[in-house]
Amino acid sequence: MRDVAKLAGVSQSTVSRILSQPASTSIPISDETYKRVYSAIEELGYQLNLAARSLRTQRTNMIAVMIADISNAFYHSITRTIQDIAAQRNYDVLIANTDHVYEYEKRFIQAMMRRPVDGVILVPYHLTFDEIDSFVERTGVAVAALARHLDHPLVDTVSADDGTATYEAVNWLIAQKGHRRIGFIGVSTAFMVGERRHQGYMRALAEAGLDAPPEYLERGDFTAESGARAMAALMALPEPPTAVFACNDIMAVGALNTALDLGLRVPQDVALVGFDNIPLAEQVRPRLTSVAQYPVDMGRELANLLFARIDGTTTQHQRLDIPCRLIERESA
Amino acid sequence: MRDVAKLAGVSQSTVSRILSQPASTSIPISDETYKRVYSAIEELGYQLNLAARSLRTQRTNMIAVMIADISNAFYHSITRTIQDIAAQRNYDVLIANTDHVYEYEKRFIQAMMRRPVDGVILVPYHLTFDEIDSFVERTGVAVAALARHLDHPLVDTVSADDGTATYEAVNWLIAQKGHRRIGFIGVSTAFMVGERRHQGYMRALAEAGLDAPPEYLERGDFTAESGARAMAALMALPEPPTAVFACNDIMAVGALNTALDLGLRVPQDVALVGFDNIPLAEQVRPRLTSVAQYPVDMGRELANLLFARIDGTTTQHQRLDIPCRLIERESA
């Protein structure tokens, strides 16, 4: 920058002002100077050093996103949308993947205490209120989270009422499709998500006066393989369920393939409902009936909430609900 | 840091030395001091400011990765592996997505001229030699690329011989499976990838003395929808091909579904071969025969090459070849 200043015959501070004032702010610069500086920049091929700017301004124009599974299309849509919105504002995005592992979530938080970022978007599966609280307190970084259970005054949240959505989907299997033996491929109830969806399932069965035999309850780990294993177990039962609800589409597809490989017809022999409505649901035959979440909306809201906090325009704690909707296709 | 120094009763430079020396380097610190400093750090909850360190050291402990399609599992494996290796070295990873769009690739390069990163991994589809050259020249940033055609002394590359792999796969369809009418779902030959694979296809047909009628050649844009459209066009021909090679698995799955929806049997009525061997290939029925690329290996090599450059241990320009292999499944 000093070189630019010298070449343009102005002081370094003038160059700085030209580069850091978004067009016309309080401090005015003459057209003449402006042009000279820009042509000097051009000539030298000068590029601003963001590390120095960050040190001085205490802002980095960078946000970080912590997601649970980079191979799940649900998170692609979210991160994709966040990146688009960030790009419009000249923000870069750091993406970290936790694989649903507590240890990795904690490591991410640690990293963010050092790496200066202006904001963080979290999809926490394990992080406790206290951990997030202490992070926010100590760093003052803006935070938005995709989390239903988290209720922190400084953390805006976006979430879907997935418990109710599960309840409604199972209810639909009962009331509309006439199923009375319904299996459930969940995940560990150590995850809030797993707990909520399991509750929704249980409630639907209970209200319909149906049994919820424990052998109808399988747990996977979000992967297709685990869904396939769970389905194999369910179908091996003396009296297998006639419908199965899976907690995400990836496990549902694993389950679907197991059913097909066993020679079962879907949905005639066994119906299948997934969750998330990722593009894969359209890519399998029969097409997968699935509870849609709207990750693009989620990502947009998360980004908007975060930037509102970064800009300091947030007036109060926000908790947004993005409704789910059952998408009926061929598998149920 | 000053506060830590004061509390520990030492100078700020001593604290810095303790934090910046990876264990025992040339400069020795007494155990006594060491402990006092660490307990002071603990007590104050001090965290190093990486922006300041970066400004001083001109290193950021951050690398950037530019990929073409965040929704393609092929790139997940690559970025995933890169992130793992980076994490081991305490590096953060910035991920940017170009959607195969030239404009976005250029924007990424621009961003990297400002944002100080220690290294960049590129998957360039459009960037020219000159653009990459000028970037390297002006920033001196370490660069590694997943690109077959790029031959720059300062850029190490990893690639697969996908042209030959395509040739071999088509050849296999001819020689082993007896097909004589083979369609091709490619992408624009503006992409080097598209060009190379198209050449491989043409060569296999030519060597077998087979026709390559222009109507057997369809172009998609990497998406399932485009694959579906291409397949619909091929199957609508008066004399449709009996086998189709698609340039990636995502388009192949779109094509597969179109075939199934048309009531065709795969592979009896039409055989299908994809490229990339992403997990999706196992998730569809019939399972997709596909040319495997090894993105985990690619990611590992890219990361290793990049870090070798960052560490300055690179002695000469490297070009690695990761062989492809045809994975026979049920679709052909």
Place this chain on the structure above:
DNA sequence: CGATTGACTGCATACGATTGCATCGACTTT
């Protein structure tokens, strides 16, 4: 016509770390 104003620019410092050089005491060497 002197004083005030406003447009524009420069000076100098600060952001929070790293690092070459100097210092200083204790110990070894000759």
Place this chain on the structure above:
DNA sequence: AAAGTCGATGCAATCGTATGCAGTCAATCG
């Protein structure tokens, strides 16, 4: 015993930018 060595630490400059404050000059005001 003087000189040299080594371990341990402090001093002060520096990285590249942003910004409060002060200064200059021309135009305007009373």
